[in-house]
């Protein structure tokens with residue numbers, strides 16, 4: 001019998017990193033890529049070129065496929081609903097995916113589920129935002145986000161005066177931009193993330209809760225497990241992850257990003273319904289990687305064990321800086337460093353790869369990971 005075809009929308013590094021897992025499981029990966037030299041197209045044999053919003057391209061992608069899944073959320077939901085109505089399994093389904101596509105929909109639903117969120121409001125005008133700012137309990141500031149289309153901090157601004165998002169209000173009013181969401185500026189001590197996998201028949205597994213360090217709105221470093229995390233807080237984070245996965249009917253991998261407050265309170269920031277940067281450590285640090293698990297979950301196969309292989313894993317992103325050819329750094333890396341390069345052209349600040357180091361002493365693991373990432377980037381550690 002032919003191998004099941006898993007159809008994936010999106011040709012970036014997440015689809016690329018699904019390829020080794022698909023190979024090991026004997027699956028046939030077919031990826032819809034934006035162009036023939038994209039990160040995933042370099043390694044996936046069956047990589048048709050097309051736009052995620054093109055019905056003809058999607059039709060070809062799902063032909064004979066066992067399931068349709070995604071490496072990003074930017075796919076028109078109407079097309080997915082049509083495919084689902086015709087009996088093609090779509091995981092995560094459009095009813096779940098909308099919560100990762102639209103931050104106002106996400107906040108509305110999480111609030112209804114009783115999941116703790118920052119104070120928030122959909123704001124339609126400068127006056128609405130001024131009212132929101134007037135209710136601030138601490139500093140008179142708000143975090144304003146475009147409800148759709150943002151990523152890596154693009155579409156997020158800390159605002160003290162509505163004039164600072166005048167351009168976004170204008171774009172929303174003329175229909176060229178997304179509606180706006182205002183949130184309290186959360187005085188968090190750190191950011192945590194819980195990664196969850198859920199299969200259509202209901203099985204749920206979570207990986208250990210991690211700490212993620214953001215720089216300039218981009219994930220820089222992930223430590224697994226989150227150091228010094230109170231066991232009760234860890235249990236609560238996992239429970240929030242399960243509640244979101246089950247409440248929203250998510251299938252596949254779900255990342256729930258959270259803020260931890262000084263008293264241990266958790267507030268949910270963001271959701272991603274696909275493998276996520278906060279889970280890259282699982283490739284080298286966990287029994288089952290998030291990429292293998294995503295494939296298992298969307299095919300409704302039994303989920304793999306999510307325990308860590310070693311006491312500590314530190315993952316550091318390789319961002320575009322000085323080196324034009326990252327592979328030049330390979331001879332310089334120590335034997336314990338696991339490096340993952342995405343085959344992308346170097347541009348300042350762009351996510352080009354990551355390194356992971358695992359071991360039993362956090363300080364030494366982190367130092368080795370930082371040094372390795374700096375070597376690949378060609379910068380001082």
Ligand code: ADP
Pocket residue numbers: 118143145150151152153154155156183184185186187191214217257269270
């Ligand atoms: P994106 O969708 O672009 O990843 P996020 O909503 O995750 O945007 O926000 C990016 C970063 O901005 C977060 O990781 C966090 O550091 C900061 N941030 C977002 N929302 C808030 C908030 N309400 N209070 C404080 N910081 C925030």
